[in-house]
Amino acid sequence: WPIFERSCPDGLRRYFYKYISIITGYFNPYIDISFSDVSEVWFKSSDAYLTVETYLSNKAPKSAKRLKAELGKDSSKVVLSLDVNQRVMDEFRGVKIWWTSNKDVNTSRFSGYPNETTMSYMLTFHKRYRDLIVESYLEHVMKEGKEIGVRNRQRKLYTNCPNDKLPWYMNRSLWSSIFFEHPANFERIGLDPKRKQEIVDDLLTFSNSKNYYEKIGKPWKRGYLLYGPPGTGKSTMIAAIANLLNYDVYDLELTAVKDNTELRKLMIETTAKSIIVIEDVDCSLDLTGQRKKKTKKSSDDDDENEIPMKGAKEEEKSNKVTLSGLLNVIDGLWSACGGERLIIFTTNYMEKLDPALIRKGRMDKHIELSYCSFEAFKVLAKNYLDLENHPLFDTIQRLIGETKIIPADVAENLMPKSSSDDADKCLSKLIQALEQAKEEAAKKKDEEEKLKEEEATKKKNAGELKGLNVKEVAQKKENDEVKVKEEDQAAKWKDEDVKEEEEDQAAKGKDEDVKVE
Ligand SMILES: Nc1ncnc2c1ncn2[C@@H]1O[C@H](COP(=O)(O)OP(=O)(O)OP(=O)(O)O)[C@@H](O)[C@H]1O
Ligand SMILES: [Mg+2]
Numbered sequence: 188w189p190i191f192e193r194s195c196p197d198g199l200r201r202y203f204y205k206y207i208s209i210i211t212g213y214f215n216p217y218i219d220i221s222f223s224d225v226s227e228v229w230f231k232s233s234d235a236y237l238t239v240e241t242y243l244s245n246k247a248p249k250s251a252k253r254l255k256a257e258l259g260k261d262s263s264k265v266v267l268s269l270d271v272n273q274r275v276m277d278e279f280r281g282v283k284i285w286w287t288s289n290k291d292v293n294t295s296r297f298s299g300y301p302n303e304t305t306m307s308y309m310l311t312f313h314k315r316y317r318d319l320i321v322e323s324y325l326e327h328v329m330k331e332g333k334e335i336g337v338r339n340r341q342r343k344l345y346t347n348c349p350n351d352k353l354p355w356y357m358n359r360s361l362w363s364s365i366f367f368e369h370p371a372n373f374e375r376i377g378l379d380p381k382r383k384q385e386i387v388d389d390l391l392t393f394s395n396s397k398n399y400y401e402k403i404g405k406p407w408k409r410g411y412l413l414y415g416p417p418g419t420g421k422s423t424m425i426a427a428i429a430n431l432l433n434y435d436v437y438d439l440e441l442t443a444v445k446d447n448t449e450l451r452k453l454m455i456e457t458t459a460k461s462i463i464v465i466e467d468v469d470c471s472l473d474l475t476g477q478r479k480k481k482t483k484k485s486s487d488d489d490d491e492n493e494i495p496m497k498g499a500k501e502e503e504k505s506n507k508v509t510l511s512g513l514l515n516v517i518d519g520l521w522s523a524c525g526g527e528r529l530i531i532f533t534t535n536y537m538e539k540l541d542p543a544l545i546r547k548g549r550m551d552k553h554i555e556l557s558y559c560s561f562e563a564f565k566v567l568a569k570n571y572l573d574l575e576n577h578p579l580f581d582t583i584q585r586l587i588g589e590t591k592i593i594p595a596d597v598a599e600n601l602m603p604k605s606s607s608d609d610a611d612k613c614l615s616k617l618i619q620a621l622e623q624a625k626e627e628a629a630k631k632k633d634e635e636e637k638l639k640e641e642e643a644t645k646k647k648n649a650g651e652l653k654g655l656n657v658k659e660v661a662q663k664k665e666n667d668e669v670k671v672k673e674e675d676q677a678a679k680w681k682d683e684d685v686k687e688e689e690e691d692q693a694a695k696g697k698d699e700d701v702k703v704e
Contacts, residue, residue, distance in 0.1 A: 222309075418594065434461050572610045
């Protein structure tokens with residue numbers, strides 16, 4: 188063979204190889220399909236190759252003799268795959284299939300990289316099963332490979348702040364990401380267990396309803412609106428949802444989006460099995476039509492308290508995400524891209540939101556997270572202090588019924604601050620906080636009542652003045668004037684009387700003097 192290789196001219200050798208493979212192919216009953224890692228995108232392995240690799244990572248450890256161990260892409264787990272020139276058998280509907288991993292050395296003089304290696308997986312099966320393999324088995328491999336990949340991946344938290352430092356030839360995304368490692372879960376959320384179960388059921392039903400959504404002709408997505416006062420667990424619940432469903436989180440900062448087109452691009456770049464979050468949607472943008480009109484008309488008198496920020500005008504100019512842009516992205520044609528996505532809005536003031544934004548179909552489920560109930564407290568006590576019952580629980584139940592306290596405050600009081608803090612101490616601290624909250628609430632109520640009373644009396648006085656008719660006022664004025672005149676006259680007369688008396692007295696004195704003389 189070496190003599191043949193050396194002595195045979197190049198062209199003749201190529202012909203020989205070509206016809207040899209045709210002749211052997213004629214007698215060989217097996218068919219090969221190759222999945223190479225070379226892709227059209229520079230520096231990126233082909234998706235089909237990676238999916239096959241993930242699929243085989245589940246099969247190979249069971250039967251192959253030589254395996255390769257690597258840290259999986261975006262994963263902290265060790266992934267085992269077939270080593271070079273190893274073969275593994277798979278079975279599909281009773282048919283045997285073989286996978287072999289190959290390493291090819293590309294010796295082409297024109298490739299630019301001498302001895303460049305390419306990896307590939309070769310799928311071998313009998314030609315009798317061609318239809319089954321091409322039509323069903325390959326689909327099964329791709330589907331299962333992707334599912335395993337999603338299961339094994341390290342989930343990510345994305346934000347819409349692009350990484351400009353990447354060189355131009357790398358794939359620059361509008362999102363940048365870090366690994367998502369929030370430890371929240373539903374067991375630890377302080378909420379009435381019944382409501383919690385209802386939310387969990389809703390979420391699990393959604394994630395298992397691919398076929399149902401297809402059947403009813405709706406994009407596979409669901410909107411959640413979480414509303415309530417600050418510190419009631421809205422952000423925590425988003426993290427718990429992501430952990431429950433194994434989804435990525437896209438935290439969309441609307442104020443950083445330039446316009447509707449960029450918003451659409453951002454949506455297109457999101458993947459399936461993800462949650463798109465817009466926190467504090469009421470203050471993200473001036474989204475309601477009415478509010479826009481109002482600011483235009485009465486910008487001088489209404490916004491007196493607002494201190495204009497530096498560069499706010501420029502920002503206003505460049506920031507053109509509109510309500511309709513957002514509505515379209517959530518529930519328009521664009522919303523169907525990706526599939527299996529949750530869109531979650533959070534707000535402290537639900538009444539400020541435009542009804543179109545929160546109607547069913549856009550925000551399908553509205554979840555109110557409110558002040559801490561006794562049931563919620565029990566969950567927190569179990570979580571923070573490992574307590575299911577305690578003599579102080581009765582007092583706490585009474586106080587929680589009488590006053591409002593947010594779960595964040597309860598959690599803070601229940602958390603031991605030093606090694607000497609035990610359950611008794613933490614619960615006493617909570618009782619103190621509850622009593623203080625109660626006092627403050629009572630004080631506030633008193634003040635409010637006082638203010639109300641003052642306002643009421645002010646209004647009453649104003650009403651009384653208004654109630655007197657003009658005639659009465661004029662009559663009163665006339666009477667007052669007459670009275671003043673009379674008084675003046677009386678004073679005048681009095682003065683004159685006094686004067687006359689004085690003059691008489693003087694004359695009398697004079698007469699007496701004359702008489703004496
Ligand atoms: N229901 C709850 N169960 C358990 N912990 C809670 C709950 N509510 C709040 N907390 C705790 O309080 C802190 C604040 O909660 P979180 O950030 O989820 O509140 P939020 O509702 O998102 O507030 P904001 O409206 O200000 O964003 C968290 O550290 C969390 O651990
Ligand atoms: Mg929050």
